[in-house]
Amino acid sequence: MSLGKLVLKNIKMNLKNYGMYLFSIVFSVFTIYTFFALGNSDDFLGNLANNAYFESLFQSFAWVILFVLFFYLKYINKQFVKSRKKEIALYSLFGVSNTKIGAMLFIENLMIGLFGLGIGLVFGIIFFKLIGTLFVNILGGSAFITTVPFAVNWKGLQITSVVFLIYFIIIGLFSLVTVNRSKLIDLFQAENVGEKQVKGSWFLLILSIVLIASGYYIACNDNPVVLFAAVLLILLLVIVGTYLFFTSGIQVILNILRKSKKYILKGDRLLVISTFKHRIRSNAFMISAITVLSAIAITLVACAYGIYYSSNENAKMDSFYDISYQMVEGTEDYHQEIKNILEKNNRSILSDQVQNFAQLDVCNYQGSENYCTQNTMYLITDEDYNDLVAHSLIQRDPLHVEENELYIWQSGAVITTNLPIESITLEDKSTYLAKPLGKDNPLPNVFRYNTSVLIADEATYQKIVANNKIRSVQKIEFINYEDSKNSETILSEVQAKNLSISMYYEYYLSAMIAFGTMLFIASFMALVFMIATASLLYFKILSTMEEDRDYYRLLDNIGTTEKKKRKIITKQILPVFLCPLMLAMLHATFAIKSASTVFGLWGLSLWKPSLMMFGIYTFIYLIFAYITIRSYQKRVLKGTN
Amino acid sequence: MLRLENVKKTYVSKIGLNKYEALKGISFEVEDGEFVSIMGPSGSGKTTLLNMLGTIDTVSSGAIYIDNVDLTKMKKKELSDYRREKIGFIFQDFNLLNTLTLKENILLPIVLGESKHKIDFKKLQEVTKKLGISHILNKYPYEVSGGERQRTACARAIITNPKIILADEPTGNLDSKSSQELLSMLELLNKEYNITILMVTHDIFAASYSDRVLFIRDGKLYNELIKEGPRKEFFDAIIDFEATLGGGVE
Numbered sequence A: 001m002s003l004g005k006l007v008l009k010n011i012k013m014n015l016k017n018y019g020m021y022l023f024s025i026v027f028s029v030f031t032i033y034t035f036f037a038l039g040n041s042d043d044f045l046g047n048l049a050n051n052a053y054f055e056s057l058f059q060s061f062a063w064v065i066l067f068v069l070f071f072y073l074k075y076i077n078k079q080f081v082k083s084r085k086k087e088i089a090l091y092s093l094f095g096v097s098n099t100k101i102g103a104m105l106f107i108e109n110l111m112i113g114l115f116g117l118g119i120g121l122v123f124g125i126i127f128f129k130l131i132g133t134l135f136v137n138i139l140g141g142s143a144f145i146t147t148v149p150f151a152v153n154w155k156g157l158q159i160t161s162v163v164f165l166i167y168f169i170i171i172g173l174f175s176l177v178t179v180n181r182s183k184l185i186d187l188f189q190a191e192n193v194g195e196k197q198v199k200g201s202w203f204l205l206i207l208s209i210v211l212i213a214s215g216y217y218i219a220c221n222d223n224p225v226v227l228f229a230a231v232l233l234i235l236l237l238v239i240v241g242t243y244l245f246f247t248s249g250i251q252v253i254l255n256i257l258r259k260s261k262k263y264i265l266k267g268d269r270l271l272v273i274s275t276f277k278h279r280i281r282s283n284a285f286m287i288s289a290i291t292v293l294s295a296i297a298i299t300l301v302a303c304a305y306g307i308y309y310s311s312n313e314n315a316k317m318d319s320f321y322d323i324s325y326q327m328v329e330g331t332e333d334y335h336q337e338i339k340n341i342l343e344k345n346n347r348s349i350l351s352d353q354v355q356n357f358a359q360l361d362v363c364n365y366q367g368s369e370n371y372c373t374q375n376t377m378y379l380i381t382d383e384d385y386n387d388l389v390a391h392s393l394i395q396r397d398p399l400h401v402e403e404n405e406l407y408i409w410q411s412g413a414v415i416t417t418n419l420p421i422e423s424i425t426l427e428d429k430s431t432y433l434a435k436p437l438g439k440d441n442p443l444p445n446v447f448r449y450n451t452s453v454l455i456a457d458e459a460t461y462q463k464i465v466a467n468n469k470i471r472s473v474q475k476i477e478f479i480n481y482e483d484s485k486n487s488e489t490i491l492s493e494v495q496a497k498n499l500s501i502s503m504y505y506e507y508y509l510s511a512m513i514a515f516g517t518m519l520f521i522a523s524f525m526a527l528v529f530m531i532a533t534a535s536l537l538y539f540k541i542l543s544t545m546e547e548d549r550d551y552y553r554l555l556d557n558i559g560t561t562e563k564k565k566r567k568i569i570t571k572q573i574l575p576v577f578l579c580p581l582m583l584a585m586l587h588a589t590f591a592i593k594s595a596s597t598v599f600g601l602w603g604l605s606l607w608k609p610s611l612m613m614f615g616i617y618t619f620i621y622l623i624f625a626y627i628t629i630r631s632y633q634k635r636v637l638k639g640t641n
Numbered sequence B: 001m002l003r004l005e006n007v008k009k010t011y012v013s014k015i016g017l018n019k020y021e022a023l024k025g026i027s028f029e030v031e032d033g034e035f036v037s038i039m040g041p042s043g044s045g046k047t048t049l050l051n052m053l054g055t056i057d058t059v060s061s062g063a064i065y066i067d068n069v070d071l072t073k074m075k076k077k078e079l080s081d082y083r084r085e086k087i088g089f090i091f092q093d094f095n096l097l098n099t100l101t102l103k104e105n106i107l108l109p110i111v112l113g114e115s116k117h118k119i120d121f122k123k124l125q126e127v128t129k130k131l132g133i134s135h136i137l138n139k140y141p142y143e144v145s146g147g148e149r150q151r152t153a154c155a156r157a158i159i160t161n162p163k164i165i166l167a168d169e170p171t172g173n174l175d176s177k178s179s180q181e182l183l184s185m186l187e188l189l190n191k192e193y194n195i196t197i198l199m200v201t202h203d204i205f206a207a208s209y210s211d212r213v214l215f216i217r218d219g220k221l222y223n224e225l226i227k228e229g230p231r232k233e234f235f236d237a238i239i240d241f242e243a244t245l246g247g248g249v250e
């Protein structure tokens, strides 16, 4: 057996131990290939209007993920080398120089890396069709080529291979240097042995709970402006609170349990709690980081999901009708053109109406009673408004306006940039309170931005029109037609004719593309993140296995049965996964609540996507907990008798 | 052949705040082919001492001569060679690799080596037969008993024909029968192959197999007993001596 043979033999024998390490590599490669391939897929996103957008989006995210994955892989490699300390120590003891051991690890590392790269790419290629199809479907399907070709994306393949090759070399060099520097005695000595007991502190426990609770409290605020300003504060409170909780707070709780004789002397609790305490302590930083980041990931996906599923509703609110346009100079033949296009596509017109809006000068007050802004606004009667709404894409209860009362509708930009308008003075010096038309009662975006529309009852309308100068009358035509959700050809013909009209389908499509991509990327990244953190916990726990063996040998000596030992191991490991999981879900619940306030997602039921994310998250963590427990049991118990 | 001169070891904690002097100046000599036990209370520095001799750790001051060459002055490469060519280790916790069969574990030092030794299957046969593990060589460590594992570790220690065997509580994990077998084996190695043995032990029965017992206390050499008659007599002598220590030794 030469050194080279030994490396091979080692890999073969360690195959089981490599399992998770290999998995991490395969999984990283798979993710990166998929992202690069999606970003370079001219072949199936080719007929999408702006596929440069996707290219840059996917590639940017690919690089971001790559950046994170580097540290992930490096960390995992470190844990992996650490778990093989004994082997390395023996090699060194039998006179193999550190340089040679380092070289051996380097070669080994490179070999596993290449192997993992190969498998990862194969998976990436196999599943690309599936993922690409999924992506296209999320984007709204029919607008794009729906059959994603089964093809190897050479550009993605090249970038992925080169980057990972560089990674493996760098990481290999790191472990080479580490081994080269390490002293023999350090390799033989167990880590953290005799670590001193932390008492934890009541003060820090209470402080951590207070910090987290106040973070939650602020997050429940209903005012989006206040909440937006406090986002950083909330994050800070919760992050610090979480960290203190895991470093010190939880220790107090465990200490209390430990001291309570009634509790601790029953069954295996002493063993379970003391080990759990140690694990939480030595991984406190990592566990708190995982908790906070998981909560953020869940929140992002839940919001992205909510926004995505409201795309259609938003598009309807924005467009109001399938087609609308302002009848101004140069639009005289629009009516005919639109009719022709619809006829050509075999779509019958469902409704077609023209509405007049009277334009007049007003002076409006915002916040202060002394200062008024000169402006022009449109005016219609409540009857007309209700008629318009009745035929529109959305369903709303009719609006009833009392005499001498005005409702005001302001287009998006006005609301967010300025204070709401409170009252209005007309040319004839008559003043009206302006009741805001709720966010849910829309008017068409055909007015574009910075427009306000006033709604009055018939009598008031007549009075205003009679006493004030009407600048002009704005006519808008509103059309609805069949099956407007599938209008890609209609849209392209409208664009070809250069008609400047507002189309529901265009809003819908752009919302689906923007939010669909957002949802896709957010979900993918969240998934990557969850799997990565779960596998980190796996490595963390298994890396001390060699040292823990003594502990279980001791249990042997006091006559613990195998079954009992398995149970103890399960009880010791499971909470390491469950603690961050539960706290993260609690954090996420409040984060989602505040995010929906800030981004105005009230109307969306975010509980569905949230529950879904909680489910997936729990599922992944439980699977990894199971794998961790199983391999731990297998290896620790195997070495004992 | 082995001579320690005023060997001291001070452990300094990582931040450098805590210092602990584990060995406070130890000097003694061991003759070629001697079988020496080292006894002493827990924490007295026995393992530390063995680590110095095995060059697993470095001394803080003092000198260790092997055949008149000072170990503490050797370079990394020379130390590697020294460990490989002259020393066999038997650890308290076996230190076998679970991924290798017993045979491979035993041959590991040779396989790994830029060692001069060729794989000597005759020697493997002979050693494993004597140790009573020749029939299980193709098993993995987790498939055999603790005593068999300990004997495998022992075989691994002698396969390279070391001049010195360093054993840290080799019987610590064994039942009395396995422990007796192992000790007989060590005695045999000592007598037949003329290997020098240094064995740390808590067990008076184990110590009685050796020619001489060194007692260490608080990092210093405290006393020594030399075997003059049969083992039983030596055994009693050690017990008597420990009694005078007033229970300081476990």
Ligand SMILES: Nc1ncnc2c1ncn2[C@@H]1O[C@H](COP(=O)(O)OP(=O)(O)OP(=O)(O)O)[C@@H](O)[C@H]1O
Binding pocket: B011, B012, B020, B022, B040, B041, B042, B043, B044, B045, B046, B047, B048, B049
């Ligand atoms: N790496 C270290 N850092 C600091 N102190 C250490 C270290 N290793 C050992 N010590 C201390 O040095 C002293 C001697 O330790 P050593 O392991 O040599 O004892 P021992 O005689 O082998 O004990 P035992 O019989 O229990 O194995 C102990 O007090 C121990 O706490």
Ligand SMILES: [Mg+2]
Binding pocket: B046, B047, B048
């Ligand atoms: Mg010791």
